[in-house]
Amino acid sequence: MGNDKYLYFPGCSVKRDAKSYEKTAFDVFGKLGIWVKELDKWWCCGATFGLAVDDVARHLGSVRSLIQAEQEGAQYGTYKLLTLCPMCYNTLKRVNLLLKKDPGKLDNIRRYLRDENLDYKLSVEVVHVLPVLYENRDLIRKNIVRNGSGIRAAPYYGCTPLRPREVAVDNPEAPSIMHVVLESAGVHVVDFPFKTECCGAYVYAYNRKAVIGKSSMIILGAYKAGANVLVTVCPLCHYNLMLAYNSMKNKPSIKIIYLTELLAYLMGLDDNIPHDIKSFLDGLAPAGEGGK
Amino acid sequence: MGDVIDKIIRISGRNVNLCYQCGMCTAVCPMAEYMDVKPHQIIRMIQLGDERVVEVDAVWVCASCMACVDRCPRDVGPGIIFEAVRLVSLRKGIDKIDYRAIEDLEAAPTLAMVTASRKYTG
Numbered sequence: 001m002g003n004d005k006y007l008y009f010p011g012c013s014v015k016r017d018a019k020s021y022e023k024t025a026f027d028v029f030g031k032l033g034i035w036v037k038e039l040d041k042w043w044c045c046g047a048t049f050g051l052a053v054d055d056v057a058r059h060l061g062s063v064r065s066l067i068q069a070e071q072e073g074a075q076y077g078t079y080k081l082l083t084l085c086p087m088c089y090n091t092l093k094r095v096n097l098l099l100k101k102d103p104g105k106l107d108n109i110r111r112y113l114r115d116e117n118l119d120y121k122l123s124v125e126v127v128h129v130l131p132v133l134y135e136n137r138d139l140i141r142k143n144i145v146r147n148g149s150g151i152r153a154a155p156y157y158g159c160t161p162l163r164p165r166e167v168a169v170d171n172p173e174a175p176s177i178m179h180v181v182l183e184s185a186g187v188h189v190v191d192f193p194f195k196t197e198c199c200g201a202y203v204y205a206y207n208r209k210a211v212i213g214k215s216s217m218i219i220l221g222a223y224k225a226g227a228n229v230l231v232t233v234c235p236l237c238h239y240n241l242m243l244a245y246n247s248m249k250n251k252p253s254i255k256i257i258y259l260t261e262l263l264a265y266l267m268g269l270d271d272n273i274p275h276d277i278k279s280f281l282d283g284l285a286p287a288g289e290g291g292k
Numbered sequence: 293m294g295d296v297i298d299k300i301i302r303i304s305g306r307n308v309n310l311c312y313q314c315g316m317c318t319a320v321c322p323m324a325e326y327m328d329v330k331p332h333q334i335i336r337m338i339q340l341g342d343e344r345v346v347e348v349d350a351v352w353v354c355a356s357c358m359a360c361v362d363r364c365p366r367d368v369g370p371g372i373i374f375e376a377v378r379l380v381s382l383r384k385g386i387d388k389i390d391y392r393a394i395e396d397l398e399a400a401p402t403l404a405m406v407t408a409s410r411k412y413t414g
C-alpha cells in the first residue's frame with residue numbers, strides 16, 4: 001500500500017470544468033504516496049462507448065490513448081491507466097475489454113493503425129480512482145487531521161463506475177467501496193436508495209425536464225436520508241445535480257461535492273478546495289472545531 | 293423483415309426474439325416515466341417488425357445507463373438496441389440536437405457537450 005504506480009488519463013472535464021476534482025485528487029495522491037504520471041499525450045475517449053457493433057472507428061480515440069499508455073508503461077514500469085472521470089473510465093475500459101475479447105474487432109482496429117506504424121498489444125489495465133482509494137483506506141485513515149463527525153455524507157455512484165457489470169468497480173447492485181472510503185475518512189456515511197440511479201446524463205440536451213426530475217430525486221433522496229453532503233465522482237453527474245439544485249425553489253441544505261474535495265478537506269489539504277465548499281464544510285464542524 | 297428492422301438488428305448485433313416481455317427493462321429504467329413508449333414495448337415493436345419504431349421519442353430519452361442491459365434475464369440488451377434505433381435516423385442525417393435551444397449553452401461543461409453531441413448527432 002502506498003507504493004502504487006499509475007499512468008493517468010485526464011480527459012476533457014478535469015482540465016476545464018472539474019479542475020478542483022483533479023487538483024484535490026493529486027493533493028490526496030501526493031499525501032498518500034501514490035505515484036501518478038499523466039500521459040504525455042492523450043485523445044478524447046469519446047465520452048460514451050459506441051454501442052453499434054458495425055462501427056469500430058468510434059473507438060479509435062480510446063485506442064490511441066491505450067497505445068500511448070502501453071508505450072509509456074514500458075518506460076515507467078506500470079501498465080495501469082488511472083482515470084478520475086468515470087465516463088472516461090467506462091469508455092476506455094469497455095474499448096479495452098472489447099479488443100481483448102473480440103479478435104475480429106482488434107484486427108479491424110489494427111487496419112486503421114497500420115499506416116501510422118502503431119499497434120496495440122492489449123497490455124493496459126484501465127483503473128478508476130474509487131478502487132484505488134478503497135485499497136488505500138488505511139492510509140487515508142492515518143492521514144485525517146480534521147474531525148468529520150458533523151459531516152453526513154451520501155455516496156452517489158451513478159452509472160458509469162458500475163454498469164455494464166463487466167466493467168463495474170464494485171458490486172453493481174449494492175456498491176460499498178465509496179461508503180468504506182468515507183467511513184475511513186471519519187465522516188458519518190448516509191446510505192440512500194438512489195446511490196446507483198442515473199442522473200439523466202447527456203439527455204439534458206434533449207429533455208431537460210427529465211434530467212432535472214431525475215437529479216432532483218437523487219438530491220432529495222440523499223437529503224431526506226439525513227445527508228448534508230452528496231458525494232460524486234463524475235463531472236457529468238455533478239453538472240446535472242447542480243442544474244437540478246439550482247432549479248429548486250426550496251433549496252435543501254445539502255452540498256454537492258467531489259469525493260476528493262472532501263478527502264482533501266479532511267486531510268487538511270486546503271489549497272485547491274473551492275471556497276464555497278470549504279466554508280460549507282467548516283460550518284459542519286463540531287462546536288469548538290470550526291476550520292482547523 | 294423490412295429494411296429498417298434489418299438495420300436495427302445488424303447495427304446492434306442483438307436478437308430481439310429472445311425477449312419474453314417480462315418488463316424488467318421498463319421496471320429498472322430510470323427514464324421510463326419520461327418515455328412515450330416503454331422499453332419492453334419498443335422491443336415488442338421490433339419483434340413484430342413495426343417500422344414506426346424509428347418515430348418513437350423514448351429512444352432519445354434513453355440515457356444509455358445500462359440498467360436494463362445488466363438486468364434483462366434473456367440478455368436481449370434493450371439499451372444497446374435503442375442505440376441502433378437512434379443510429380437508423382442519425383445515419384440518414386436526421387439529428388436530434390438544437391444547440392441554440394439549449395438553455396445556458398455557455399455554462400454547459402465540455403463533457404455534457406461531447407456526450408450529447410455524440411448521442412444526438414451520431
Ligand code: SF4
Binds near residue numbers: 363366
Ligand atoms: S427485460 Fe429483456 S426479456 Fe424482459 S421485457 Fe425487457 S428485453 Fe424483454
Ligand code: SF4
Binds near residue numbers: 320323354355
Ligand atoms: S439504457 Fe436506456 S432504456 Fe435501458 S434502463 Fe437505461 S435509460 Fe432505460
